[in-house]
Amino acid sequence: MSAGAERPAEPVVARPASTVLLLRDGPDGRLQVFLQRRVTGMAFGGGMTVFPGGGVDRTDLDDPAPWSGPAPRWWADRLGTEPTVAAGFVRAAVRETFEESGVLLASRPDGTPVDQGVLGEARADVVARTRTFGDVLAEAGLVLRADLLRLWARWITPVVQPRRYDTVFFTALVPDGQEADAHTTEAVEASWWSPSDALAAHRDKEIGLMRPTLAILTDIARHPDAASLHAAGPDGPIRPILPMVVGPGPRVLLPGDPGYDPDVAAGVVRTGGAR
Incomplete structure (x- = not known):
């Protein structure tokens, strides 16, 4: 390799994932977001308080289930990826x-809301992967409502981490008549938080927040209610945020921070100068 040339390091490939900021207004009219504290022994984010979400499955890529709302190409244009990946x-x-x-x-295909209990028994099948989510929707005569989601951000795990995700964060208002619960084996507790209360609990070391969750809670805390936040998502393409980890400490730098180097953040290694 010639002097001054660059060669890519070999970080773990980031797995596509999705996370949803479920939103509602609390009894006092203030914005609330649904947060879950993950099981301590989990390989990624164990013990951390997070928004609901997880990795993209193969079935998510090729699921033929009926779809309502912006088409995959629309999402692809905003995510800078292929329609299949965006879908x-x-x-x-x-x-x-x-x-x-x-x-x-x-x-329903005509937009009529459904009782969330309609798929209550099917939920366990989807979790166990004995039936695909698309099959469950199709059998119930339902369509996926892509129009209920809004893009908020996209974060990629730093290249130095052994387990990495390329995570798209969406917002969604909880549909009328539905309630979020804590019935998942991946979390030990779940509840509604105002962003400011969650940030205060983090400062007091009552809960742990990963950097993306901390940054997003800080960003959304300025919104007074769920509707204003949901409407505030970016209309155009969103740029992925790739943190850069530096020592000692370590410290985490974000794009725009002094010392942030996009090449270093991306795992590009610069070889020495002239010899």
Whole structure:
């Protein structure tokens, strides 16, 4: 390799994942977001308090289930990816929300809401992967409601981590008549938080937050209610945020921070100068 040339390091490939900020207004009219504290022994984010979500499955990529709302190409243009991949992010967002909270972002083909209890028994089948989420929707005569999701952000796990995710964060208002629950084996507790209360609990070391969750809670805390936050998502393409980890400490730098180097963040190694 010539002097000054660059060669890519070999970080673990980031697995596509989706996370949903479920939103509602609390009894006092203030914005609330649904958070879950993950089981301590989990390989990624164990013990951390997070939004519902998880990895994109193969079935999310090729699921033929009926779809209502912006087409995969529309999402692809905003995510800078292929339509199949973009559709996988959207389907995973709806499926994971259903699996982890019971909230169902689906309806009758004419838009008529459904009782979330309609798929109550099927939820365990989807979690166990004995039936695909698409099959469950089709058998119930329901369509996936992509129009109930709004893009918020996209974060990629730093290259130095042994387990990495390329995670798209969506927002969604809890449909009328539905309730989020804590019936998931991946969390030990789940509840509704105002962003400011969650941030205060983090400062007091009552809960742990990963950097993306901390940054997003900080960002959304300025919104007074669920509707204003949901409407505030970016209309155009979103740029992935790839943190850069530096020592000692370690410290985490974000794009725009002094010392942030996009090449280093991406795992590009610069070889020495002239010899």
